[in-house]
Structures are given as structure tokens and as C-alpha cells.
Amino acid sequence: MSRTFLMLIRRDLLLAHRQGGGSLLAIAFFVLVVSLFPLGVGPAPEMLERIAAGTIWVAALLSVLLSLDRMFQADLEDGSLDQLALLPIPLALVVLAKTIAHWLTTGLPLTLTAPLLGLLMQLSPDAYGALVAGMLLGTPILSLIGAIGAALTVGVRRGGVLLTLIVTPLYIPILIFGVSAVEAAAQGFAISAHMLFLSALLSGTIVIAPIAAAWSLKLALD
Amino acid sequence: MHRFANPTRFLRLAAAVLPFSAAVAALCLGAGLVWGLFFAPPDYQQGDTVRIMFIHVPSAMMAMGVYAGMAISSAIALIWRHAIADLIAKASAPIGATFTFICLLTGSLWGKPMWGTWWVWDARLTSMLIMLFIYLGYMALWQAFDDQTKAARAAAILALVGAINLPVIKFSVEWWNTLHQPASLITMEGPKIHESLLWPLLLMIVGFGAYYLTVLIFRVRAEIHQRRTRMLRMAQADRHNAMQAAD
Numbered sequence A: 001m002s003r004t005f006l007m008l009i010r011r012d013l014l015l016a017h018r019q020g021g022g023s024l025l026a027i028a029f030f031v032l033v034v035s036l037f038p039l040g041v042g043p044a045p046e047m048l049e050r051i052a053a054g055t056i057w058v059a060a061l062l063s064v065l066l067s068l069d070r071m072f073q074a075d076l077e078d079g080s081l082d083q084l085a086l087l088p089i090p091l092a093l094v095v096l097a098k099t100i101a102h103w104l105t106t107g108l109p110l111t112l113t114a115p116l117l118g119l120l121m122q123l124s125p126d127a128y129g130a131l132v133a134g135m136l137l138g139t140p141i142l143s144l145i146g147a148i149g150a151a152l153t154v155g156v157r158r159g160g161v162l163l164t165l166i167v168t169p170l171y172i173p174i175l176i177f178g179v180s181a182v183e184a185a186a187q188g189f190a191i192s193a194h195m196l197f198l199s200a201l202l203s204g205t206i207v208i209a210p211i212a213a214a215w216s217l218k219l220a221l222d
Numbered sequence B: 001m002h003r004f005a006n007p008t009r010f011l012r013l014a015a016a017v018l019p020f021s022a023a024v025a026a027l028c029l030g031a032g033l034v035w036g037l038f039f040a041p042p043d044y045q046q047g048d049t050v051r052i053m054f055i056h057v058p059s060a061m062m063a064m065g066v067y068a069g070m071a072i073s074s075a076i077a078l079i080w081r082h083a084i085a086d087l088i089a090k091a092s093a094p095i096g097a098t099f100t101f102i103c104l105l106t107g108s109l110w111g112k113p114m115w116g117t118w119w120v121w122d123a124r125l126t127s128m129l130i131m132l133f134i135y136l137g138y139m140a141l142w143q144a145f146d147d148q149t150k151a152a153r154a155a156a157i158l159a160l161v162g163a164i165n166l167p168v169i170k171f172s173v174e175w176w177n178t179l180h181q182p183a184s185l186i187t188m189e190g191p192k193i194h195e196s197l198l199w200p201l202l203l204m205i206v207g208f209g210a211y212y213l214t215v216l217i218f219r220v221r222a223e224i225h226q227r228r229t230r231m232l233r234m235a236q237a238d239r240h241n242a243m244q245a246a247d
Helices: A002-019 A022-041 A045-068 A073-077 A080-085 A091-120 A125-153 A159-186 A192-221 B007-039 B048-080 B083-115 B123-144 B148-176 B195-246
Strands: none
Touching: A002 A022, A002 A091, A022 A045, A022 A091, A045 A091, A045 A125, A045 A159, A073 A080, A080 A091, A080 A192, A091 A125, A091 A192, A125 A159, A125 A192, A125 B123, A125 B148, A159 A192, A159 B123, A159 B148, A192 B148, B007 B048, B007 B083, B007 B195, B048 B083, B048 B123, B048 B148, B048 B195, B083 B123, B083 B148, B083 B195, B123 B148
């Protein structure tokens, strides 16, 4: 079972690698969106420092949103989704494997890019740890909730817009906890409460999201 | 419950309930509005603007109540493949979204004289706005599928995911910012509203509930009839094709 699971992750990583550019596009979009803000609100360092955490988190959220619609779509189009459903492991585990691969190709690169953007946005030096730790806990939740939306809208006309409409409201708690952790750290407060909340959300979603997404995928396979 | 998975039996029940719910809605809304708008005393601080409460509070309660009902009927529909539960969830969504919108609108009208601004990013306002988005996403998902059974199951999954997420959203947003006054109707020590305002408010709440039930019955009935018409049309087209083939 665990071998199949690891093979699935490897397959998706290989696909992402060979198709090329998947992670790079997400990172490029992330950097671009963040760099629009100094142009929009002016380059004053105090202003940038004030909005740094929010901007970086919102941009990360949008980058993940953009990458979601291909999560199951390609597999549905070439028929491999039917094959994946026939695997001896539960469909929920297949979804989990694909979600982990999705996180490794989007969430993780975004997290690693975030400190650089913090630099550009004059983020307070004390806040880098909170930003990276928050994104390490938060971006997997984005991928997991996104998997539900992607599974619900797979094979649906204009699924991309619908996906955004469905998923964005569900992302709000992660945005709030992620940003408040960075702001607390910048003002010298403890961030353990925020991290615990994010961990709780992650443990909850990691159980519920693959099951809900697997149910939704079965609709597309009928 | 399973008795009423049969549309004909459901229609019979609906026809029996409808006159009562319509009468209760008309009486309570009429009495509550007249009492609330003309006879209830103005608030000592807020003056006459307090009367917005008689629309605002019931619609906020209904916005949440309708979502709860939608989530419960979605669960019933998913677990037992209950056909009418699907229709109830589908028919509830636009009503709930409208209540949410009315709540936001009246809240905004009330906020201007009280807080001096049409909109603040306060916890309760924000979570209501998010709720409206969730209603809209749910309705859009219903529209996206051609196959009604698939649409029903996808929408039911979304409604349940939303139901799990709503408390988290509410809690996180509340932690984030709060200006709105805390609950004053349902508290551990009983209602904190003066009796002169409480009675018309309770009448309005009952009236809103009965109104929801009435509109829900109309919508579910229309949906059942629509599906029957569609099936009859398809049967007719089949017969027509068969006759042409025979010629």
C-alpha cells in the first residue's frame, strides 16, 4: 500500500518535472503579484512593512488557486483517472498522494520563495521565522482544500472560475492565522497560538479533505 | 422520513402545510411590522433606527438557519439518496442567499447612522459576507452540471464541507476583528432586550421562519412539476420518433 502511495507521488512529480515549468510559473506569478504592490501603494518602506505579511500571503493563496484546476483535469482527459480509481488502494489515498505531489510542486517552492519577497517588502527581521513556519503549515491546507474544489469541478464547463468561487471563502481562516502570526512576530509577541491553530486545521483537513475529494471524483468517473 | 421521498406523498403533505405556513407568515409579519414600526418605543440611544432590527435580526438568523437546514438535507440526500432532500437543499439556497443579502443591506443602513460608516470589516459583517459567497458558490455548482443527479451530489458535498468550515471561518474572523455588539437575544441569562422591543422581534422571527417554509414549499413544488413536465416531454418525443420510424 505504501509502495503504491509513494509511486503515485513519484509519478506526479515526474509528470510535473517533464512537462516543465509548473512550479516556476507559480513562483513567477507569486513574485509578480507581490511586486505589483509597491508600484500600487508607493515605495515608502513603512507602508510596505505594514502590508508585507498580507500581500505575501494573499499572493501565495492566489498562486495556489491558479495551479488547482490542472490537479485532476489532465488525468481525467487522458483516462488515467479511471486507472487510478481501479488501484487496490482507496481513492482517498490516491487523492492524498496527488495532493502531496501538488504541495511539493507549488506550496513548498512558494514557501521557499517567501523570505526573498519578505526582503523586497521590507518585512521586519523578527518576522521571517513566523512567515516560513506559517506557510509550511498553511500551504498544505491550501492544497488539501483545493483538492476538494478541483475534484468537484473536474470535467465541468468553465470549471476554473467556479473553482475559485468555491475555494476562496474556505481559504479565509488560513489567511487570517498566517498573517496574524507574522504580525505578532513582527511586534515581538509569541506565535505559538497561531501555529497551533494552523496545525489543528492541517490535522483536520488532512483527514476530511481526501475523503470529500474522493467522493467528488467518483461523480466524474461515473 | 423515507415516506416523503415519494414526490406525490410529499406534494400531499406540502399542500396540507402550505395554508398554515402562509397564514402564520402573513399574520406574524403583518402584526410584527405594524407593532415594531409604529407602536414599539424608540430606543433611548438609537432613536428610531432601532426599528431596522426587526428586519435585520430575523434575516441574520434565517441566513444561518437556512444554511443549517441545507446542510442537514444535503447529508440526508447523500446518505439515503433521498430525492426530496436534494430538492429541498437546492430550493433553500436562493432563499438563504436572499436573507443573507437583506441582512447585509439592512446592517449597512443601520451602520451608517450608528457607526458613521456604511461598511466596516467587522467580524460579524465579514462572516456574513463570506456566507453569501458560499451560498453563491453552492448555487453556481448546481448550475454547472447538466446531469441533475450529479449536480445534486456535488452540491451536497460542497454544502457539507461548507458546514464544517463555517464555524472555523466564524471563529477565525471573530478573533481577527470585532466591533458589532455581541448576541443579546440568545444568551445564558435570557434575552437582554426590553420587552417592548422583544415581542415584535419574536413575532418577526416566527414570521420569517413561516415565510421561508412557504416559499420553500412553492419552490420544491415547482421543481417537482418541472421535472415531471420534462419527463413527459421526453416520453412524447420518444413516441413521436417511434411513430415516424414506423411510417
